[in-house]
Amino acid sequence: MPQVFDFKHCLSFLTRSPREALHVCDGDRVVKLIRSDSGHVLFEVSEKNKGALHVQLLNSTPTAKVRASVESYIREWFDLDTDITPFYALASRDRHLKELVKKYHGYRIVGHPDLFESLVWAVIGQQINLGFAYTLKQRFVEQFGERLHVNGAAYYLFPDPVVVAELDPEFLYPLQFSRQKSKYTVGIAQAFASGELSKEKLKAMSLQEAKEMLMKIKGIGNWTANYALMKTFHFPDAFPLEDAGLHNALKQKLKLDRKPTLAEVMKVFRKYKGWEAYATLYLWKTI
């Protein structure tokens, strides 16, 4: 466990929507279903002592192999392998972020280890409010994702791209996906199904290369690509420059009576070169 980690801040992010379909928060714990080489694994994460996570497997024999895959999932999920102290050094000298990093000390990128999920979630969230985005995701997951019942509760996996690739985009209209989003979602799934796109491929690339590869796909622009690179690969310099939430946070921080221009956004971010993703993450906390 890294020195600088606060589970409670991450948990509070995980509970931000009552319509979240991909994990269940219950007080101080979160329960999640994942796919592993040894089948579906349902696990619970809580905090034992401050900074020490406690993991319990709920549906499978805790073999060494299963334990290892759950641990590696959690390390990715909470971005535990990134040393964020250089970011804090920059932020503590910046009047705009100084208080934020103090208040949310130990908060990390709560990511999406599943790249397909990351991209589709970003597409769903384009140009609509977050509440409605969660409604769309819930419908999509409940209709097309695998489900596991344990002790009367239902847990879902994010839909498999192989399944989604076979859908006619029209099947998504009843979920209230726009025509554009329906087409993009199926198109992204097809890129995975055909092997054109995969997490392994992007993992080997630089930020710039990965971004270019993603942006060749219809529906993935600069914002979506950076969002996914931040959430799935934890590129600390991924920067969703066009993000409306970020703009609103800066409007408040800079005491503007309008949204900042892109130039003004970039000016604030000049001092966070290499840490744009974390600066964005903390600014999102203000809205």
Next chain:
DNA sequence: CGCCAGGTTAGAG
């Protein structure tokens, strides 16, 4: 009712 939401694309100028 009007405007903005964790934007992107195609098409026009």
Next chain:
DNA sequence: CTCTAACATGGC
């Protein structure tokens, strides 16, 4: 290259 309409719908 830059500018704009269209996209669907919820929340304030």
